[in-house]
Amino acid sequence: MDVVVENLTKTYGTQKAVDHLSFKVKTGEVLGFLGPNGAGKTTTMKAITSFLIPDEGSIRVGDFSVDEQAEEVKKHIGYLPESNPLYEEMPIIDYLKFVAKVEGIPAGQMEEKIREVIRVCGIQKEKHKKISELSKGYKQRVGLAQALIHDPEVLILDEPTTGLDPNQIVEIRELIKKIGREKTVILSSHILAEVEATCDRILIINKGKIVAEGTTEELRKKSQAHEVLKVTIEEGDVNDIFNALQALDEIDRVDFIDRENAEFEIQSRSDLSARRAIFNLCVEKHWILTQLTPIETKLEDVFRKLTLN
Amino acid sequence: MKKIGIIASRELKAYFDSLMAYVLLVLFLGFTGFFTWIYGSDIFYIKQASLQVFFSVAYWTLFFIIPALTMHLLSEENRSGTLELLLTKPLSDWQIVVGKFLAPLVLIVIALALTLPYYITVARLGDIDHGQVLSGYLVLILFSAMYISLGLFTSSLTKNSIVSYLITVFIGIFFQIIFQMIGSNLPGTLGHWLNYLSMNTHFDSMARGLIDSRDIIYFLMFITLGLVLSESMLIKRRYS
DSSP: OOEEEEEEEEEETTEEEEEEEEEEEOTTOEEEEEOOTTSSHHHHHHHHTTSSOOSEEEEEETTEETTTOHHHHHHHEEEEOTTOOOOTTSBHHHHHHHHHHHTTOOHHHHHHHHHHHHHHTTOTTTTTSBGGGSOHHHHHHHHHHHHHTTOOSEEEEESTTTTOOHHHHHHHHHHHHHHHTTSEEEEEESOHHHHHHHOSEEEEEETTEEEEEEOHHHHHHHHTSSOEEEEEEESSOHHHHHHHHHHOTTEEEEEEEETTTTEEEEEEOTTOOOHHHHHHHHHHHTOEEEEEEEOOOOHHHHHHHHHOO | OHHHHHHHHHHHHHHHHTTHHHHHHHHHHHHHHIIIIISSSOHHHHTOSSSHHHHHHHHHHHHHHHHHHHTTTTHHHHHHSHHHHHHHSSOOHHHHHHHHHHHHHHHHHHHHHTTHHHHHHHHHHSOOOHHHHHHHHHHHHHHHHHHHHHHHHHHHHOSOHHHHHHHHHHHHHIIIIIHHHHHHHOOHHHHHHHHHHOHHHHHHHHHTTOOOHHHHHHHHHHHHHHHHHHHHHHHHHHHO
């Protein structure tokens, strides 16, 4: 099922949490919401699950409108809220049974479905424990289990890996990827590595607006229009080197990284590479080029650039 | 209908799992038993084969017990965030409200059923008016339902269950005595209406064995009002 969000706007008091947000997620796609805290990720997810009614805009899940056919939409959504609320006093099994009944799973399939999510989420050993006795990571798994139990077409996960240990994080990411092959998955995170590892497409949100969109590769390329190099040149006067570099046509900007050791950060002009020019310059002036490293823009940098202003 | 049952049975099970149900049953049976059979103007003191004494003791006992049963129903879900789970599951707000309303009601009916030995005992002691007993139990159920509905509403207003308890008792006191106190001292229409609002008026006549549709309408009206207001609080939650 596709999820189509159009012009979504939600205001809390005077603050616009989400500001005319529009995007589309297709079946078989994992979409990652990336953004600093308070960017509007959670609000958008709450609006898709019909927990919050937006001030403006429309959301469609498959053929259903969230506004008019909330009941239908809710049947097809599996949702893991950010705070992962659970009925702490219930044993895991009872809790999953309760959710299964609410989701309308027929009594005949109940046992099997519950066994299946318990296996998939790795809570086999703990299944008879009360939820309040579980560690944070296991609670998170129970939260995931309740979202998956009815085999939903659309899975919405608000920061799904918080509180998990590194091994569990890898497992859960694998699981999300696997589900994402057939279903529609929207997940939010402020951990870039996570989004990079699990998502087919990334939406960077800041102050309720989309500031960038695309695959990891596309986003990286977009911000890499300017080549950035780390260069160390020895055997020359630092100021001479600086001026000579600055004078090169291909170079847009030169910064010192470490003045003592003549280490520079060089940004080339758009679509030009300064690597050859730098080498030739050194040959000409009899300087020794001891380092020339292209700095690959990390998603972190894209993120910082787009969300810090 | 099935969904309502799922919600109600989860709540009911939570009462028993948390031992709350047992504590309240013991309190209810203890209080009503003590004042019906042992102390004060008890059955032996008034020397009539009727359950009037029990009904009037239950009138106050239930009044203080019911808010304790309802105070957590929505406030706790609000505080812990589980309301978000419920509201995003394929359930309507009405199903959630009615399910939560039914759980304490079933518990109260169980408590009342456990007082049937009182009835059997009194029936063996003398000539009891069976119709009056039936009418009395009916009004106790309606009375409970009305306060459960009020308690459910107050628990939808806050994240703190103690606050819900206090608001329920505060509003309830008006129905229990204050409306009647003021109403009986005021002449004219206002006095008439205050008397009509007073729980006493309706409770007493039914506890005496008079089943009047006006009394039943009174209870049903307030039960519905509480449920509708609770539902509207859930709807409002989505717009916040």
